[in-house]
Amino acid sequence: MSATATRPALPRPLLALVAALIALAGALLYAPAPAHAAGGLDTVAEALRKNPVYVDPRAAGQLPAADADRLARQIKDADKPVFVAVLPAAPEFPRSTVLADLRTKVGISxxxxxxxxxxxNAAADRSVMSRNAVSNLVGSVRRTGGDTNSQLSAFVDAAARTARGHAPGSWSGVEDKGFGTAGLITGGAVVVAGGAGAYALYRRTRRKREERERAELDALRVVVDEDITAFGEELDRLDFSPSEAGATEAMRADYERALDAYEEAKSKMAAAGRPQEVEGVTASLDEGRFALATLAARRTGAPLPERRMPCFFDPRHGPSVQDVEWAPPGGAVRTVPACAADATRLAEGEEPLARQVQTAGGPQPYWNAGPAYAPWAGGYFGGGLLPGLLVGTMLGSMMSGPAYAASPDGGGPEGGDYTGSDYNSDDFGGGGWGDGGGGGDFGGGGGDFGGGGW
Known part of the structure; x- marks a missing residue:
């Protein structure tokens, strides 16, 4: 390769890091001695940038060091941006603003x-966890009760499984030691070594994220391939020919739309490189099934079907025909769209035929199978009703709208990214300090970050 050959551009996060390291090198001669750590939230924020769990010495009796270390290891092993602070009820930690101010000072989504x-109480950036999800988790933790360790363990366990994003790079354990004027040469070496170490950390974090996405996509691929196969079998059973006697232009158009949707679903799934791209596959399948239902009505002379969501219990059942009342085990009753067969089963006191998917704990209904199935459900139920349909289920707890719309790519910084104070406070919220078990908005702060009770 010639010396003038084009080199690949460095990733933007790495470019920013290199610029910061260069600036640090220029400032080494004039670096003052390190100041003493400030008190209050500044101390908490500085500690949380280095470790996911901080316990104020005045509150050490609430969470012993061994338990704090266990929580920190759990969060780091999960590679999720979950921050935990145990603080005393003190003037420097006002309830109305402590969460918003802590997020601002830590500066990491x-x-x-x-x-x-x-x-x-807890709060989250909307791109990391929906406000509904945080509120539900906070309420669940409070209602379960227990001591500080029990509450935080329960919250961390759920949050580490549902939060989006990655652990911040500042948890790697590399600390800033400060430099004097006599340390320029040593400082320069540290800058170079720090750049190499940061690049290695960037590569490792990206690799872990890619591995996680590959595993999620592999799980989704099994389910989506079953959906595509089922739709292909429906096309085979249709026994329709565009040239058959009685075929109309409208029928042929319906049939063409169904075939196009089938081919689109196959090509989109073959090209999918990330879990979020599965949304387009299931959206195509939903469109195709509605085209088939319309074609069937035209052929029999029945009224054309209303454009409705697919059957909530299994989208392979086709478009829903009515809304029914249903509740998941231990959950509240809600209204969901159902096909005729499932509506009849519920009316007769039987269980609907729910779509089962494989999980580490064995087959489960898709709504209890975890966050990987959010894009799959989003393509089928991509409307404002979806959170209401799934509230109280594992998948629903992560959604404030269609699950896929709240992904990091849908707006806002990815979890674990450094933002400093430059973030939208309207997109940071969740529970409330009220003793009534969750819900409500926060006090203080901007936008919706206000109004919660104690």
Whole structure:
């Protein structure tokens, strides 16, 4: 390769890091001695940038060091941006603003949980976890009760499984030691070594993210391939020929749309490189099934079907025909769209035929199978009703709208990314400090970050 050959561009996060390291090298001669750590939230924020769990010495009795270390290891092993602080009820930690101020001072997008005195609350960037999800988790933790360790363990366990994004690079354990004027040469070496180490960390974080996405896509591929196969079998059973006697232009158009949807679904799934891209596949399948239902009505002279969501219990059942009342085990009753067969089963006191998918714990209905199935459900149920349909289920707890719309690519920084104070406070929220079990907005802060009770 010639010396003038074009070199690949460095990733933008790495470019920013290199620029910061160069600036640091230029400032080494004039670096003052390190100041003493400030008190209050500044101390908490500085600690959380280095480790996911901080316990104020005045609240050490609430969470022993061994338990704090266990929580920190759990969060790091999950590679998720979950921050936990155990603080005393003190003037420097006002309940109305402590979460918003802590997020601003730490400057990293993520999920923030604070045990303040005898109260517990949490908030999150919307791109990391939906406000509904945080509120549900906070309410569940409060209603379960227990001591500080029990509450935080329960929250971390759920948050680490549902939060989007990655652990911040600052948790790698590399600390800033500060430099004097006599340390320029040593400081320069540290800058170079720091750049190499940061690039290695960037590569490792990206690799872990790609591995996670590949595993999620592999799980989705099994389910989507079953959907595509089922739709192909429906086309085979249709026994329709565009040239048959009685075929109309409208029928041929319906048939063509169904065939196009089938081919689109196959090509989109073959090209999918990330879980979020599965949304387009299931959206095509939904369109194709509605075209088939319309064609069937035209051939029999029945009224044309209304454009409705697919059957909630299994989208392979085709478009729903009515809304029914249903509740998941232990959950509240809600209205969901159902096909005729499932509506009849429910009316007769039987269980609907729910779509089962494989999980580590064995077959489960898709709504209890975890966040990987959010794009799959989003393509089928991509409307404002979806959160209401799934509330109280594992998948629903992660959604404030269609699950795929709240992905990191849908707006806002990815979990674990450094933003400093430059973030939208309207997109940071979740629970409330009220003793009534979750819900409500926060006090203080901007936008919707206000109004919660104690």
């Amino acid at each position: 993520g999920v923030y949980a604070v045990h303040l005195g005898d109260a517990f």
